[in-house]
Each structure stands twice: as structure tokens, then as C-alpha cells.
Amino acid sequence: MLDEMVFRSEDVPASDRFDYWVDLLGRTHAPMELRSDCADDFQASQRVLDLGAVTVWSATFQPLVFRRTPELIRQSDPEAYHLSLIVRGAGVGVWRHRETEYKPNDLFINSSSLPNDVHSTSDPAQTVALEVPKALLPLPRDTAGRIVGAPVSARDGMGALLARVLTQLTADTTTFHPCDGPRLGAVLTDLVAALFAHILEAGPCLPPETHRRALALRIQAFIREHLHDPHLTPSSIAAEHHISTSYLHRLFRDEDTTVAAWIRRLRLEAARRDLTDPALHAIPIHAIATRWGFPRAADFSRTFRAAYGTTPRGHRHQSLYGHE
Template structure:
């Protein structure tokens, strides 16, 4: 499991809640002055996920005003860039005379080295924050700083790629080991660098290795979106990304896996999830295979047995038995959620 910590102010005495939240925000990004019209009984939840030098933190919290002043910068500057993906609510920021309003699915960009005022709306805000050392963004500092204060959309382009990665990451960190943290941090760093470069139209300044890793993330996201298509081939993937098949193969060789193996692994993971889902108990096994890109039942069974050591029918029975046993242990009826995360063995 990744390095994580949690804060939920509802678990604290009412009088301590806002102070605890203020301290938490100061440690997460940089010391700030915080104010809120809900300070008397402040409600906020934050999960801090450590990825080496990078931190990702999903949070939901009441109305809040953040102020980082020149004095606070002189006292303490961790020299980090901050990005936050707004998932619910509204917010606005100002840097002197410059003001920007943020909508849902916008990225807000900031720097601990600049003074600012940020205010959220009256309703609770949900967001995913990212803290990344400025030195890790592979662009000249004076260029990268020009992105600060910009509103970056997560609905298209590099912003969409970064948003998809962050949302998937924070939705379930269970499959990752502590040693995966720095590697995931490198992916986030590359994506942030690509987002900044795109905003500056400065792709040529991005190191080749960063471009390659960013492209690999995009290719993988494309594959996951099209797993159900039995015609998902390396040629089609390469064409969709305007690269040659040989370059596509090299991207995956750098990851120690082939394109075909990655597609097969992702398809089988989705199939495992569906087979272990009690809500899909009556779905024919061949239909599960077809849903995830195995139109021929024999091909699905063969690939599944190779990966899991048992045929799909036996896997489903074991999953259902494990679900019933867990329900009996807890003294309740069968659960309605899938248990594929526990059952997937990761065998190749």
C-alpha cells in the first residue's frame, strides 16, 4: 500500500477542527492564513498520498479563504508547484490585479513562491490536489512560472490525460506497493511537465524521455478505453497516436512488457472484476469475455486459464464462495460489491 495519511475534522472536538485543518493545509502545501465562515464547526476531509517527492491529495471541505503573503513566503518557501483539479463547487484566485475563476473540471495552478488569495464558494468543494517540487518540472523555471494562474481544462488534451490518471489513482490505491510510489510520482511529474509545456506551446523544450513516458501514459489510457473492441491492434493504436508501430513497441519495451501482453492483462483484469461481481452472477461467461475483447469463448477460456491457473467458471465459483464466506463471517447477507481486487493474483 502507498504511503497515506488521513484527516477528517468530524473526528475531532468541534473547537479543534478549524485549527487542525489550518495546520494540515500548511504542511500539505505551504504556510497560509486561512479563514472561513464555517470556522466554528469546520468540516473537511483530506487523504494525503505520498509518491516520493510528489504528493497527491483528494479533499472535500467547507468554504475557505487561502492567503499566502510575502511575509509567509520569506519565512518558509518549499518551492513547489500546486495544481488542483476542481471536482465539485467553485473557486476563484487573485494575484494582485489578476483574477481567475475556476469551473468544475478546471485545473487551478499555483506556486508556493507567489503570494495569492484563493476563495472557494459557499458550498463544499471537492478537488484533487498535487504538490510537485519546482525543480522536477523539466522546463526552464522562468517559462514554467508563466503557467501559474492559468486555468487549464481537464476536458481535453494533456489536461484530460493528467486528470484521468489522478482520478484513477486516488479511486483505489490498494493494488500499489510502497515501492510503486516514486514511480507513480515520476508519471505525475511527466504529465505535469507536459501540461505546462502544452499551455506554453513549448513541447520542444520537454526532454525526449519525458515526452516518451507521457506518450506511454496516453497510449495506455487509449487502450483501456477500447478494451472491448476485438479489433484493438498495435497498428490501430499507433495510427491513433500518429506514431509508427516500431516506436509503439519501443515505448512498451522500456516498461518491460509487450503491447499485446498489456492489452491482454487489462482485459483479463476487467473480466476478473466482472466474474467476481455478484450482481453479474447470471451473465454468461462467454458474454463477459466478449465484453472485454474476447469474441470467441475458447480463446477467452484459454487466456484466462493461462493467467489465473483456473478456467473462468471455477474462478467465478471461488469468488462467489469467498464472498459468501466473508458475508457469513460478518454476520450479514451476500455483499453487493465485487471482490476482484482481492482475488486477482496478477499471474502471467
């Protein structure tokens, strides 16, 4: 079973329930101002799944107003994108640039860095949500504004695919092990990247910068999906996306990295994750290295030490056995 935390309002005295809910959301999401006509005996539940860098949570709650102010953002900003599948209920999100109504089978996209008011008007409301660090999906501020609050249906297309994975994941976690969490987080990150690229490309007459950003997101998702491929190279990536290799390099130069460095970092992270996976403890280190694109053991050890300050063998022993 995946690592998870569960909160139920009935586990707390009635007079403390609303304040506890406010504190809980501040810790699992970001500090917010909350208001509710049901605050005297607030009914809510929340289940949070830890998927490494990504967090998934399902929640049921009475009518609420969530408010994220500039002051609260300056106080604490986890710098994450928040996506909620509306399972039951309705509401509206208000930002400086947009106001969007939501109903069941809609996806709600928000940012912890943008002031907003979210009104949930149903009793109860039910959502399934995930939060992805912005560092995994870097978007310029003007492009992020095109994403946040964009109306997205979960009935078809990319929205339906993401909603289906979220629903299945939260319905039953008993078939997963804790070490599956980071892998599932990576899958969800790829789906969110693909969804964002779809949204950015959907608008008519979009400026070149927006198309460039959508292409970069699509390429990043492609690279994550094909990290195992020993033939994953800048030229093969460029050919797959019908662009020149020089243009591909320019895209990544805008991200303050190179294509090769980005691929190497992802492969190192994947190998590092496998080295700490108890289910893979019997797999030789060189086999894990080869699986993630490092066929020469000496090169892998040198690159790993440069990135993490220890050898692959030392890292595995420290993680699995608590000593070198």
C-alpha cells in the same frame, strides 16, 4: 496499498477543527492564512498519498479563503507547483498578474513561491491535487507566471489525461504497493511537464524564450519516458524533436548541465530506486544496471559510488536489511 495519511474533522473537537486544518495544510502544503465563515465547526477531510518526491491529495472542505503572503513565503517555501482538479464547487484565484475563475472539471495551477488569494465559494468543495517540486520542472520566473493561473480544462487534451490519472489513483489505492509510489510520482511528473509545455505553446506570438522552455520540458519528458532505451543518445533525441544536436546541447547548457549528465542522473536514480524495492530483491544487480543503461557492471559500480558514496550492493543491503 500506498502510504497515506487521512484527516477527518469529526475526529477533532469542534472548537479545534479549523485551527487543526490550518496547521495540517501548513505541513502538507505550505503555511497559509485561512479564513472561513464556518470556522466555529469546520467540516473537512483530507487524504494525502506519498509518491516519493510527488504528493497527491484529495480534499473536501467548507467555504474557505486561502492566502499566501510574501511574509509567509519568506518564512517557508517548499518550492513546489500545485495542481488541483476541481471535482465539485467553484472559486477564484487571484495573483498579481492574473485572476481566474474555476468550476468543476477545471485544473487550478499554483506556485508556493507566488503570493495569491484563493477563494472557494462552494459548500462543500471537493478537489484532487498534486504537488511537484520545482526542481523536477525548472521554469524561469517569467515563464512560471505564464503557467500559474492559466485556465486549463480537464475535459480534453493534456488536462483530461492528467485528471484521469489523478482520479483513478485516488479512487482506489489497494492495487498498489508502497514501492509503486515513486514510480507513480515519476509518471505524474512527466504528465505535468507535458501539460506545462502544452500551455506554453498554446499562446499566440509567444517570445522565443517561451518556445525554448516548452521544448525543453517536452524533451525532458521524452527522456524520462525512454530511459530504458539503450539507443537513447543526444543525436536520437535531437532527431525525434526535429532539432540539431548542437541546439539540444545549448538547451541543456541553459539548465547548467549536459544531456549526457541529465540522462545519467535519471538512470542512476531509477537504478537506486529499484535496488531498494523489496519486490525486486531477487533481481541481480547487474540486471538492474543493464535495464537502466549501464551494461558494464564495473562502470555502474564506479558511477554509483561517485554519486552516492556507497556501492550498489552496499546500498541494497543497507536499504533492505538495515546493515552492510
